[in-house]
Amino acid sequence: MEAFSGILTGLAHAAMPMNLLFCLIGVALGTAVGVLPGLGPTATISLLLPLTFRMEPAAAVIMLAGIYYGAMYGGSITSILIRVPGEAATVISCIDGHEMARQGQAGKALGMAAFASFIAGVLSVLGIALLGPLLARAAYRFGPVEIAALVMLGLVMVVMISSASSIKSLAMVALGLLLSTVGQDFVTGEARFAFGWTPLTDGLGIAVIAIGLFGVSEILVMASRRDDARDMVASPRRLRELLPDRADWARARWPILRGSGLGFFLGLLPGAGALVASFGSYVLEKKLSREPQRFGKGAIEGLAGPEAANNAGAQSAFIPLLSLGIPPNAVMGVVLGALMMQGVAPGPKLATDRPDIFWGVIASMLFGNLMLVVLNVPLVRVFVSLLRVPASLLAPGILLFCAVGAYSVNNSMADVIIAMVCGLLGWGLRRGGFDPVPLLIAFVLGGILEKAVRQALLIGYGSPMVFVQRPIALAMLVLAVALLLLPVLRRVIARRFPAPESPNPMR
Amino acid sequence: MSIQHPPQHPPQHPLQQTPGPQPARRAHLLSCVLLCLAGLVAAAMAWRMGLWVDGSPGAGLLPFVSGCLLAVLSLGSLGGAVSAPEAAPDRVRPRWYLAAIGVLCALPGVVGSTLAFALALFLMIHLGERRALRSSIGWSLGLALATVVLFRQVLGVPLPEPVMLHLVGY
Numbered sequence: 230m231e232a233f234s235g236i237l238t239g240l241a242h243a244a245m246p247m248n249l250l251f252c253l254i255g256v257a258l259g260t261a262v263g264v265l266p267g268l269g270p271t272a273t274i275s276l277l278l279p280l281t282f283r284m285e286p287a288a289a290v291i292m293l294a295g296i297y298y299g300a301m302y303g304g305s306i307t308s309i310l311i312r313v314p315g316e317a318a319t320v321i322s323c324i325d326g327h328e329m330a331r332q333g334q335a336g337k338a339l340g341m342a343a344f345a346s347f348i349a350g351v352l353s354v355l356g357i358a359l360l361g362p363l364l365a366r367a368a369y370r371f372g373p374v375e376i377a378a379l380v381m382l383g384l385v386m387v388v389m390i391s392s393a394s395s396i397k398s399l400a401m402v403a404l405g406l407l408l409s410t411v412g413q414d415f416v417t418g419e420a421r422f423a424f425g426w427t428p429l430t431d432g433l434g435i436a437v438i439a440i441g442l443f444g445v446s447e448i449l450v451m452a453s454r455r456d457d458a459r460d461m462v463a464s465p466r467r468l469r470e471l472l473p474d475r476a477d478w479a480r481a482r483w484p485i486l487r488g489s490g491l492g493f494f495l496g497l498l499p500g501a502g503a504l505v506a507s508f509g510s511y512v513l514e515k516k517l518s519r520e521p522q523r524f525g526k527g528a529i530e531g532l533a534g535p536e537a538a539n540n541a542g543a544q545s546a547f548i549p550l551l552s553l554g555i556p557p558n559a560v561m562g563v564v565l566g567a568l569m570m571q572g573v574a575p576g577p578k579l580a581t582d583r584p585d586i587f588w589g590v591i592a593s594m595l596f597g598n599l600m601l602v603v604l605n606v607p608l609v610r611v612f613v614s615l616l617r618v619p620a621s622l623l624a625p626g627i628l629l630f631c632a633v634g635a636y637s638v639n640n641s642m643a644d645v646i647i648a649m650v651c652g653l654l655g656w657g658l659r660r661g662g663f664d665p666v667p668l669l670i671a672f673v674l675g676g677i678l679e680k681a682v683r684q685a686l687l688i689g690y691g692s693p694m695v696f697v698q699r700p701i702a703l704a705m706l707v708l709a710v711a712l713l714l715l716p717v718l719r720r721v722i723a724r725r726f727p728a729p730e731s732p733n734p735m736r
Numbered sequence: 737m738s739i740q741h742p743p744q745h746p747p748q749h750p751l752q753q754t755p756g757p758q759p760a761r762r763a764h765l766l767s768c769v770l771l772c773l774a775g776l777v778a779a780a781m782a783w784r785m786g787l788w789v790d791g792s793p794g795a796g797l798l799p800f801v802s803g804c805l806l807a808v809l810s811l812g813s814l815g816g817a818v819s820a821p822e823a824a825p826d827r828v829r830p831r832w833y834l835a836a837i838g839v840l841c842a843l844p845g846v847v848g849s850t851l852a853f854a855l856a857l858f859l860m861i862h863l864g865e866r867r868a869l870r871s872s873i874g875w876s877l878g879l880a881l882a883t884v885v886l887f888r889q890v891l892g893v894p895l896p897e898p899v900m901l902h903l904v905g906y
């Protein structure tokens with residue numbers, strides 16, 4: 230009852246013309262920011278912080294929230310069209326989403342990404358309204374031990390989504406973890422693998438790595454192809470072909486629902502919850518599918534589920550921020566800063582003291598997701614038309630964009646050099662049969678893992694038994710070991726108990 | 737009637753038995769070896785940082801574990817199957833793209849962003865993609881200018897200026 234009246238209050242506030250306008254600005258800006266390589270929602274929100282001083286607190290947070298989930302969709306556009314993930318969480322869309330684009334189904338991929346995000350957003354808002362504060366208190370119990378176990382589970386799942394063999398994927402995970410240690414150690418301050426070069430002391434940025442590993446390497450792979458194998462398949466002509474059809478919806482509806490649920494719950498968790506949700510969804514759909522061999526070759530379920538998980542996670546990340554005042558990721562940290570500068574202290578009393586902010590922001594997500602669909606679905610034809618540009622012009626343009634995008638992260642030429650080196654690394658790895666997807670995800674998770682493991686060992690006075698003593702962490706580690714050993718167990722069982730031969734029908 | 741025996745082949749080294757076409761196999765072996773070496777070097781450097789200091793994990797623990805895993809797993813990947821490339825690759829075009837990458841890394845701070853971008857694009861479009869000269873010049877200048885306008889004027893990114901401007905105190 231309280232949630233119902235809260236949502237009505239929120240809808241009334243969110244539907245005010247100024248709040249709607251700022252929601253539209255946030256969503257449009259977020260989509261544009263997500264498309265451009267290098268820029269991300271954290272940087273954009275930081276740049277807009279001074280503007281929020283003159284705004285009402287509710288309007289400010291509504292706009293900043295719109296930028297966040299708008300950027301998730303924008304990042305998916307580049308993941309699908311040119312295989313450059315705009316955000317870490319949209320890496321998964323590079324797998325089946327880009328493959329669909331290569332098969333001439335870019336419109337369907339973009340359309341499904343928009344609709345899946347919308348449905349997940351609506352479900353997430355309902356979830357927040359009904360369960361938000363309760364779940365936030367439960368998520369508060371997630372400490373470094375549990376976070377470390379979650380990340381280890383996530384790394385195991387990464388291996389399962391890769392198109393390469395398990396050993397090769399694990400090797401890429403190891404390389405990603407190694408790259409995540411480049412820079413200053415956060416405890417001792419010691420420079421690791423900097424080789425005396427100051428830019429490396431700050432560590433490697435995720436945007437720069439993603440631009441290099443995916444964008445630059447993809448261009449080099451394209452450059453290596455012969456002329457007749459280079460251009461994308463012709464884009465569809467009719468509007469009907471641009472959007473998902475009934476068969477696509479039949480395939481995607483359950484992945485969207487499952488992804489929404491997974492993303493909603495994991496997005497509550499501090500650290501990499503939303504990221505783990507997107508590829509957790511991919512692994513889940515691959516496991517549940519009757520045709521798992523289609524994944525990695527343009528399966529729409531492999532796009533719809535992770536997109537839903539991604540958007541649901543982006544929105545449920547507001548729960549710990551608004552209910553407890555605890556930002557679960559860097560973007561929420563900046564939003565927290567915006568609220569505190571306005572004199573608003575998020576926490577358990579926010580819903581009662583400032584219902585215009587708490588429920589207004591939650592309800593605005595309904596409008597924001599609708600605006601995303603209304604803005605972007607008609608633009609699908611425009612986005613798809615980019616694929617008609619000949620590869621001889623598209624590839625050089627994308628390479629230039631990648632270089633400038635990398636520069637724009639920190640206004641530093643060092644990032645351009647690092648991105649290009651990562652591009653060469655990615656090209657070499659792909660030629661050697663290695664998949665860079667696990668590398669990037671492990672790179673993102675590596676920093677979180679190291680911090681969490683070191684904190685966990687401090688909590689346990691140096692004893693690794695602390696992971697066994699916490700039930701949630703133990704359960705996740707057991708699951709991780711089971712997933713890792715599953716293929717081996719299957720092979721052992723198949724050898725020991727071979728399937729009986731089917732009787733010869735001729736006899 | 738004579739019986740023809742099949743020709744005898746000398747026994748193959750295990751590494752040569754990896755299925756897959758020759759160039760792909762070479763790339764695969766080279767990747768595995770380089771990754772293994774990188775892992776070993778990283779593990780050795782991490783060892784010197786200290787794995788366990790004063791009863792808690794040191795700065796070298798995760799790099800050491802990752803480096804060792806990388807070395808072992810890369811060696812384990814050596815015997816894996818190699819998928820065939822789609823078709824014989826073009827060897828000339830990538831060289832011009834690599835040259836363009838070199839220009840983008842080295843020249844923006846020297847000759848300015850617009851000129852460096854245009855030069856890089858020209859290398860890729862005319863020499864790499866073998867488009868006509870006039871069209872290549874047009875596209876290179878147009879794309880370079882559009883990029884500079886978008887990032888510098890619209891987004892406010894301070895793109896590198898020519899070094900001469902700094903020398904004259906601009």
